[in-house]
Amino acid sequence: MKYLKLHDDKCVGCMNCVATCSRMYFKEENPAKSRIQVLGLGAGKFHLVACDQECRKCVAECPTQAITVNSQGVVMINKGLCVGCLACVAVCPIEAMRFFPGDSTPFKCIACGSCVKTCPKEALEIAEKEDSPASRFPFEVAEAARKQEASK
Template sequence: MVKVLRTKPELCTECYKCEEICSTNFTKSINKELSAIKIGARSQDTGLVSIVACDQCGNCIEVCPVQAIYRAKNGTVLIRKSECVGCYSCVGFCPAGAMQKHLSMDEPYKCIACGKCAKECPARALYIEEI
């Protein structure tokens, strides 16, 4: 079984609580630029908010030239920071656009489906699913 963060964009109120929770847990600072989940613009066509988070597909594993990205025993795709060379190939390759980079960090980062954002989402626009 793999834990995956799923979204219900139709419920999102754009409070950005998920980005705050994610960045706080990941970097110990409130900085939405360092969040592994991204809330984007509301589509004029559908009226839905864009919510970008890793779906644990694992496509990035094959792209990593040093095999720093792997699937853990629990199914979550993780990055071995000590082995990452910072080439960011995975960032450009990610089909969901969920692999992130920031100038203050030497390696990419992504959602690991910890579920903390889902627990704190007041609109229940996020949830963890085991597949």
């Protein structure tokens, strides 16, 4: 599974990644429209937030199945199927699924690597990790669990 590996200990808060991401996908430099977030913790410490591609609660939660997992293990949103209910935003435990008021669909990191190229401290990298069958198909797993619970 392809994902954006985050190294908080290397981040200096320069925000290059945030600016690059918003320019790449929204054609404007706006931190609120970045798929990666840099949170200041004080004392020169920062916390990076981006979808880990592994949790996949959003996939199971989407009522229209607009959120799927591609062949590289990356969680993707089909804008044509998304109804903008924001259930995915509500269920995301790390707030990596984002929504900007006025836009019709949520957005998240898709591990494209654009931010990696602009980080002067190598706090970001595109990495691979093993994908478990349960996380690979969370919608089917969640649906099976619901059916089992309903039959009790």
